[in-house]
Every structure is written in C-alpha cells, then in structure tokens.
Amino acid sequence: MTNVIIRHVTEQYLDACYAVESVCYTSDAATRGKIQKRIELFPEGFLVAELYGRIIGMINSGSTNKEDITDEAFKDMIDHVKDGRNIVIFSLAVLPEFQGNGVSKKLMSKFLGVSKDLKKEKIVLICKSNLIPYYQKYGFIYGGKSKSTHGGFEWYEMYLLLNVSR
Numbered sequence: 001m002t003n004v005i006i007r008h009v010t011e012q013y014l015d016a017c018y019a020v021e022s023v024c025y026t027s028d029a030a031t032r033g034k035i036q037k038r039i040e041l042f043p044e045g046f047l048v049a050e051l052y053g054r055i056i057g058m059i060n061s062g063s064t065n066k067e068d069i070t071d072e073a074f075k076d077m078i079d080h081v082k083d084g085r086n087i088v089i090f091s092l093a094v095l096p097e098f099q100g101n102g103v104s105k106k107l108m109s110k111f112l113g114v115s116k117d118l119k120k121e122k123i124v125l126i127c128k129s130n131l132i133p134y135y136q137k138y139g140f141i142y143g144g145k146s147k148s149t150h151g152g153f154e155w156y157e158m159y160l161l162l163n164v165s166r
Helices: 011-024 032-041 072-076 103-119 128-134
Strands: 007-008 048-052 054-064 086-094 123-129 143-147 156-161
Touching: 007 103, 011 032, 011 048, 011 054, 011 086, 032 054, 032 072, 048 103, 054 103, 086 103, 103 123, 123 128, 128 143, 128 156
Parallel strands: 086 123
Antiparallel strands: 007 048, 048 054, 054 086, 123 156, 143 156
C-alpha cells in the first residue's frame, strides 16, 4: 500500500487508535485510558499508519531500564522512564481489512529507526506463539516463555539488540 503514511501519533487520534486496538485484540486489549496515557507520556514511541486520513494501524511502546517486562502496571506506563535504555512494544495492530498489505512491515521498519534515533539499546516485547516467526523476520531473538498471563494467554519474550551507543 503505497499511500500509507507512517508518522507519530497526536492526541486527536486517541479514539481511532483505541478502535484499532479494540478490533485487533480481545481480552488482552488496552483500555482507552491506557492508550491515552501512552500518547500523553511517550508520543515518541507511538506511531500510526494513516491511509487517506484514516488510522488503519499503530505501534505503541513504553521505555524502561528494566529487563523484566512482565509487570502489568508497566502497560499503564507506571515506571515508564522516557530515557530508559529499553523500549517495550505494547501493541502492533493493523485493522483486519488492511492486513497482508505490508502495513505492519512499514510500521515496524519506522519503529526500528525511531528506536535507534532515541538511542535505545534493545527493543523488547511479549507475543503469542504464532507471532514468534513474524518478529524473527526483523531479527528479534526468542527469549523464552514469559511469566505474563495478560488476558489469560501464554506469552513469549522476544528482544532485538540495536547496537547503539548511549
């Protein structure tokens, strides 16, 4: 999709981002309040995919110096450290009707560049087992089964070393 624009979020897209999150996730979806807090506290780590003025996808994150990202409170930006060495992906989501068209690839590619620009040392995330190969395509390394039981699911840790000097 050549007309998709990837850029940083603004507060005006809160409802659109919440709608994307709600459609793409079930019991593990972030609340509107959590999305709003992520936009307010770390817009640098929150990108949207826009097509003809419509938000069709997003990737959002928090930043920390911690290695253990299983604390549920962190998803609510508690202990978020803007200049932390690690950036943690909370969600990468694309509306179903736009999936399979390279939108998530555009989001992820831009996010990797933003993470390096922010001088992060590592990108970390937890994902469901079916997404492990997806993240491995970007160089993420499987870190093992997570202690997290968010949303009642089993999660797996993935990380990508960015090799940037702080």
